[in-house]
Amino acid sequence: MITYNRRRVESEIKELFKNRFAILIILIIAIFFFIYTFIYGIKKQEVERILSKELRSEKEKITLQINTLYASTRMLYELMLDKEIKKILSKAETDPVIARTLLYKKLLKNYKILKKYGLRQLHFHTPDGRSFLRFHKPQKYGDNLYDFRYSVNYVMKNKKPVYGFEIGRYHGGFRNIFPIFSESKKYLGNMEISFSFEIIRKNLEKPLNYYFMILDKNIVMQTVPKSEFYHYRICYLNPNFLIEETNSEKCKIIKKLGLRLENPDYLEKAIYKEKNGKDYIISFIPIESISGAKNGYIVNIKLDNKEIIKNEENFKRTTYLLILLTTITILVLFIVKKLLNVRSQAHIDELTQTFNRRGCQNEIKKFINSGKNSLILFDIDNFKTINDRFGHQTGDEVLKKIAEIVKRYIRKDDILCRFGGEEFLVFLPETSFEDSVVIAEKLRSVIENSHFGKAGKVTASFGISAQKNKESLEKLFMVADKKLYEAKKAGKNRVVY
Structure with a gap:
């Protein structure tokens, strides 16, 4: 029984490999997995490099913002600390209540203005490291700061300003503490200006x-x-x-x-x-x-x-994908050649029941020499995302409904083509450039306001061109394609002409 089964398996394997089509499929799968594994490794390295680049960029942006904030704070300190402020603080030791009241009145307006621009604290400290006046809580003062605020200790000991992040009694913030000296160089305490992360x-x-x-x-x-x-x-x-x-x-x-x-x-x-x-x-x-x-x-x-x-890795990835596609194309060409030849002769796109590229070109030839025609080229936005999220069946339904909508809003003599993938072309015989813009905007609006089942809301981007001096179809297409690219680049869901 074992011998029989073994011989039978060996016989089936021989028959399998006699079949050229089976050999071709096995070869294609082997090549695909080999290149896929290689590309995956490249992709992983590229993603790591992109992440590293993104991290450096974010750190530089945040550091620049913080340094700009410190520089601005220094300027605020110089502007606010005038002789009158120093004079008021000179009286704080002998008459703190009056000094605190005068200081509060003097700087309250400035504090309110700065508060609108993200100021968290304007805070004055006594020379021995206690709170003298918090503008956000003027009723709370006299509490010890030097026991838990490293920054206050540093300024008290070194009589030098300090900048940086620190968590205080209420919030964490980017603090800027400046020592204050009288005209006679007597140390009067500190001025703290701090901003939140906001x-x-x-x-x-x-x-x-x-x-x-x-x-x-x-x-x-x-x-x-x-x-x-x-x-x-x-x-x-x-x-x-x-x-x-x-x-x-x-x-x-x-x-x-x-x-x-x-x-x-x-x-x-x-x-x-x-x-x-x-x-x-x-x-x-x-x-x-x-x-x-x-x-x-x-x-x-x-x-x-x-x-x-994935932009950074496109060159390498595209190169290897082209190798894969070329290999597969060469291997399967002799099998599908007849089928491709038959289909290439057809003029109608099976899915949308509109003209395909070949049929489109044949129909447009009837009108192109009149020299008074316009061309609309449009592309469904984010169509790959629709396919990825909902499947190709949903994507096909979107394509069919787009074609149905356009057919309802164009004239009988206008030519609608599915020019490739999610890209459509509308040729408008005997139509001015201005009228074509109105038609394109109408189509864009109707598509945007239609519902596409699982896909929900769908939009499209449009490019327009018009004949001025009997330009060829190729020239019209190039101009419309360029405008379509501009529409995509400008944010999609728009008409560019």
Whole structure:
């Protein structure tokens, strides 16, 4: 029985390899997997390089914002600290109540203006390191700062300004502390100007590009009184980090991505995450306090289009894909040649029941010599994403419905073609350039406001060209194609002419 089965298997294998088609399929699969494995390795290296480049870029942008903030703060200090302020502070030791009142009245207007632009604190300290006047809480003063504020200690001892991040009694902020001296060079205390991370976030943040800051829970608990804990929330990234309540919605984005920061090592890092067909780059920039201790991270979440994140690797990837496609084409050409020849003769696109490229060219020849024609070229936006998310069947349904919509809104003599993939061409005989713009805008609007089943909302980008001096079809197409490219580049879902 065993011998019979073995002989039977050997006989079937021989028959299989006699079949050229089976050999061809096996060869194609082998080549495909070999090149796929190779390309995957290249892709992985390229993604790592892109992440490293993105991390450097984010760090440079954040560093520039912080340094600009420090320089601006120095200028504010120079503008606000005049002789009158020094004179008031000179009286603080003998008559603190009057000095505090005068100082508050003197700078309140400035404080309110700066508050609109992200100022968190304007705070004066006594020479022995106690709070003299907090403009955000003028009723609270006299409390000890030097026991838990490294920055205050540094300025008291060195009589030099200090800049940097530090967690205080209420919030973490980018602090700038300047020693104040009388005209006779007597040390009068310190002036502190601090800003929240919000001013940096607002300067950097764009749509689909988010920034927030997470702080070490242990450092916050050691510094901030329990009565002020309501300013913070635990971040989904890691239970040992807190986020200020005003930015807590950012952690919801992290939760949707399912991203966790395990065993934080306070190293700069960027992570690539794909979720629901979208690409995200999450960068972590450690925050170092004035004392040199790591206090947390500045986190950037950037939603990237796949074409952008893979742009750097396109050359190599395309090269190897061309090798694969060329190999497959050569191997299968003799099998599918007859089928391709038959199909190439057909003038109608089977899916959309519109003219295909060949049929389109044949029909346009009847009108092109009149010299009074227009051409609309349009392309479905993000069609690859529709196929990736919902499948090719849904993509086919979108193509069919687009064709049906256009047929309803063009004239009987107008020529509609599926020119390739998700690209369509509408040839408008005896139509002025101005009228073609109106027609294109109408088609764009109708498509945008139609519903496409699972795919939901679908948009398209349009390019227009018109004959001025009996230009050829090729010339018209080149102009319309260029305008279509401009429409895509300008943000899609628009008509460019």
